[in-house]
């Protein structure tokens with residue numbers, strides 16, 4: 001896509017005229033055309049007509065995430081720089097996690113604003129040089145075999161593309177089986193380190209002494225059994241990427257050594273006195289809550305911040321049920337191709353059961369179940385008889401669902417803001433219903449047993465309006 005007359009275009013979105021003008025002044029010497037919008041409605045009109053490479057979005061960072069989300073979805077193809085009042089590092093991480101490229105302070109000097117734009121342009125150039133197949137694939141909701149069309153997965157894909165172009169350390173978070181390793185592979189294969197290898201190491205599966213030797217290597221005779229000198233994974237991955245899976249299981253001693261690799265790109269082999277320098281990128285993943293581990297003193301805080309430069313959260317499958325049909329299609333066709341199994345389709349009532357189930361083992365559980373059913377099913381289609389009992393009988397009634405949801409709500413010790421809590425609960429239900437129905441409001445209203453008008457009013461009141469851009473009408 002290119003903008004009119006091949007001249008790149010920058011959009012400034014800010015309600016406040018004087019702050020828009022300040023930005024305009026700081027950017028006016030750039031070659032790009034600068035367009036201003038005073039709010040969402042005007043910005044929406046403009047993005048329909050013009051392709052903006054970079055968007056400066058003034059946003060009160062204390063406002064809800066949904067609000068920023070809606071904006072970021074409007075500018076899905078642009079690099080978005082959030083402009084806000086003196087952001088804290090936590091807020092910066094939050095905005096970047098939602099998909100912003102960078103965050104700058106409203107009172108930043110003109111030179112900083114221009115530098116930020118230069119970085120954004122550089123990032124775009126790297127992105128443009130990426131193999132065209134990458135963006136073509138992602139448009140089909142499939143990045144390096146990661147299947148997903150739900151909004152949470154679209155966010156993950158967007159982040160993958162953003163971080164792949166950089167050399168940033170990435171921490172991939174999510175429950176077991178959500179696809180964290182696939183995300184790491186996608187980042188590596190879309191990165192400039194792609195010609196070199198990505199070496200995965202499962203830190204949770206290897207005992208501490210062995211893991212130390214695996215990662216850092218050892219000199220001959222450094223311990224019983226070290227009959228010859230052996231380089232570790234960090235050395236073997238020179239120029240490429242090391243993926244440290246289950247990083248939350250790493251011992252304190254190894255955490256210290258890893259911190260040095262991240263800070264100084266340097267380490268010594270076990271029994272070796274000579275420092276070895278490496279040029280590697282580190283990607284890490286965990287299903288644990290590292291922040292809690294830090295609070296409990298089980299994980300080093302300094303290492304956490306070093307790893308958490310860009311966090312990517314892969315959502316559990318139960319929070320993106322709309323991906324289940326697509327995943328089933330993907331696995332059923334792959335089972336035929338890769339394992340030579342006779343292709344089978346699936347009865348609609350089976351898919352309905354799969355959509356209702358909560359998938360504690362996430363995508364891995366779905367994949368394994370499908371393989372088992374394809375092998376065991378007698379006929380050409382997978383039918384209800386082929387479903388294991390715990391899935392076939394998993395039919396929560398609407399009242400059970402609401403009770404189950406209410407059981408998870410608790411008044412905290414220090415109380416809560418009732419209206420804000422009810423608002424957040426409503427929001428969650430509405431977003432989930434829209435998500436599950438692919439944004440079709442009639443269906444979402446039916447799911448929530450609301451009439452359509454009430455739902456539409458609530459969507460508007462809560463600022464969740466994405467009409468016409470994401471198919472929520």
Ligand SMILES: Nc1ncnc2c1ncn2[C@@H]1O[C@H](COP(=O)(O)OP(=O)(O)OP(=O)(O)O)[C@@H](O)[C@H]1O
Pocket residue numbers: 145146147148174175176177178179180181182183245286287327330363364367
């Ligand atoms: N979105 C997806 N599309 C296609 N396949 C997926 C997807 N997510 C996961 N899988 C498949 O599910 C299985 C588990 O994925 P993966 O190993 O990446 O999960 P993980 O989060 O790293 O798990 P763990 O925490 O247990 O290491 C793999 O076979 C992977 O190919």
